[in-house]
Amino acid sequence: MEGKAITPAPNASTKSASPESDREVLKIWGGHSLKGQVKISGAKNSALVVMAGTLLCPDDCRLRNVPSLVDIAGMAQILAAVGVKIEQNGDVLDINARNILDTQAPYELVSQLRASFFIIGPLLARLGFAKVPLPGGCAIGARPVELHVRGLQALGAEVHIDHGTVHAYVKGPNRRLKGAKIYLDYPSVGATETLMMAATLADGETIIENAAQEPEVVDLANFCCAMGAKIQGAGTNTIVISGVRQLHSVDYPIIPDRIEAGTFLIAGAIARSEISLAPVIPDHLTAVIAKLQAIGAKIIVEAPDIVRIVPAYRHGATDIETLPYPGFPTDMQALFMALLTLSEGDSLIKETVFENRLRHVAELNRMGADIRVKGNVAVVRGVARLSGAPVMPTDLRASAALVLAGLAADGVTTINSLQHLDRGYEQLEVKLQKLGAKLLRVKASEAANAELPVEIGRSGLH
Ligand code: EPZ
Numbered sequence: 001m002e003g004k005a006i007t008p009a010p011n012a013s014t015k016s017a018s019p020e021s022d023r024e025v026l027k028i029w030g031g032h033s034l035k036g037q038v039k040i041s042g043a044k045n046s047a048l049v050v051m052a053g054t055l056l057c058p059d060d061c062r063l064r065n066v067p068s069l070v071d072i073a074g075m076a077q078i079l080a081a082v083g084v085k086i087e088q089n090g091d092v093l094d095i096n097a098r099n100i101l102d103t104q105a106p107y108e109l110v111s112q113l114r115a116s117f118f119i120i121g122p123l124l125a126r127l128g129f130a131k132v133p134l135p136g137g138c139a140i141g142a143r144p145v146e147l148h149v150r151g152l153q154a155l156g157a158e159v160h161i162d163h164g165t166v167h168a169y170v171k172g173p174n175r176r177l178k179g180a181k182i183y184l185d186y187p188s189v190g191a192t193e194t195l196m197m198a199a200t201l202a203d204g205e206t207i208i209e210n211a212a213q214e215p216e217v218v219d220l221a222n223f224c225c226a227m228g229a230k231i232q233g234a235g236t237n238t239i240v241i242s243g244v245r246q247l248h249s250v251d252y253p254i255i256p257d258r259i260e261a262g263t264f265l266i267a268g269a270i271a272r273s274e275i276s277l278a279p280v281i282p283d284h285l286t287a288v289i290a291k292l293q294a295i296g297a298k299i300i301v302e303a304p305d306i307v308r309i310v311p312a313y314r315h316g317a318t319d320i321e322t323l324p325y326p327g328f329p330t331d332m333q334a335l336f337m338a339l340l341t342l343s344e345g346d347s348l349i350k351e352t353v354f355e356n357r358l359r360h361v362a363e364l365n366r367m368g369a370d371i372r373v374k375g376n377v378a379v380v381r382g383v384a385r386l387s388g389a390p391v392m393p394t395d396l397r398a399s400a401a402l403v404l405a406g407l408a409a410d411g412v413t414t415i416n417s418l419q420h421l422d423r424g425y426e427q428l429e430v431k432l433q434k435l436g437a438k439l440l441r442v443k444a445s446e447a448a449n450a451e452l453p454v455e456i457g458r459s460g461l462h
Contacts, residue, residue, distance in 0.1 A: 042255070050223045110132065213237060346380065
């Protein structure tokens with residue numbers, strides 16, 4: 001049979017998820033100021049794990065403030081694939097996991113969404129067995145799961161990996177996990193969440209030491225407690241879970257996304273614009289706010305859930321080291337680096353959480369930044385201005401960082417792949433347009449001739 005000849009389209013990314021013909025790009029006209037208030041969506045990294053947590057419950061679960069993201073849709077598909085009933089109505093998800101028909105998530109879905117690995121803990125706790133394909137690595141690192149596996153073994157599960165799939169089951173007549181004392185070599189967010197969920201239905205008490213303290217861990221714990229779980233210490237490095245027999249229905253609102261909020265604080269700073277954000281939980285942004293203040297921006301908490309940024313005309317330099325919460329969040333590293341490229345002086349950024357999370361440096365340098373990398377350390381020498389350029393982001397937060405750099409750059413920046421961005425930000429370009437940013441989402445084939453609609457251009461504030 002005659003095969004279809006595949007010819008490389010000009011400038012096509014061979015990695016684009018969709019065919020070249022409908023690949024979309026963002027075209028950004030830099031140098032415009034922003035104003036107004038932006039709505040922050042529910043937290044991606046809470047919603048994903050809480051969705052997995054609904055597998056613990058045989059009754060109806062209603063989740064509110066769920067962001068509309070590619071990753072959320074992916075997790076919904078994975079839940080549906082194992083038999084969960086799931087209905088979306090705007091930012092509300094109605095989920096019923098009474099009848100779990102299968103305990104194996106399909107490889108083609110799992111391979112695209114690392115967070116799908118979160119179903120292993122709840123399936124083991126609920127049914128006593130689970131088969132979950134190993135999540136692959138991604139652009140930022142190998143992302144192993146041995147802390148999850150070792151913890152589940154400590155809780156009494158037999159776990160082995162065969163042909164890329166993790167096979168786990170609980171021996172014994174009632175197939176019930178048994179509480180245990182677990183020490184995590186590293187305060188892994190995912191491992192803490194997997195083990196906390198598994199322990200909610202285990203027989204006896206589980207103690208997780210050196211646990212992650214991220215707000216998303218606390219949100220998951222609050223969600224489980226709202227279903228009747230007994231969890232204490234979430235948000236500290238020691239979490240104690242007393243197992244119960246069964247959980248019940250819940251109607252639960254997801255916390256606001258602190259990384260999206262941090263992204264918009266940087267947007268205001270890099271565009272030298274005063275903007276406000278709501279809803280926000282300021283305590284979730286302590287490290288980011290401290291660093292913004294250190295370089296000369298003012299952060300005003302206008303109400304318990306409203307934050308305003310008043311940027312400096314030119315920000316100073318500062319040093320950043322990414323750490324587990326409450327340290328500076330790794331997810332904000334690329335974004336803050338974009339801002340520091342325009343600071344007065346040299347900044348040193350050390351990425352300690354992931355082994356390969358400085359790949360946005362090359363793209364920022366193409367926009368005129370002056371950044372040198374040695375191992376996991378980047379030295380950012382401030383420049384007076386960035387210049388717009390076509391760029392190709394490598395991961396989710398790098399994509400957002402390049403969008404923000406484009407807001408400040410002279411001329412036009414084209415973000416040539418949006419597959420990462422759409423996984424983690426809900427309509428980022430729409431929210432920025434509402435603040436006055438000049439950018440358009442267009443088909444790659446139309447980008448060269450795309451122009452701002454006149455009405456947008458006329459009201460542009462230079
Ligand atoms: C969560 O990933 C987030 N993802 C990440 O957000 C975030 O960057 C990360 O936590 C750190 O805050 C979700 O919540 C869906 P880890 P996770 O386990 O759980 C190593 C984004 O942009 N490790 O705390 O995978 C691991 O390799 C994403 O929204 C092991 O070695 O993070 C990494 O170097 C990116 N063995 C470090 O720990 C393990 O078994 C931190 O990983 C598990 C992790």
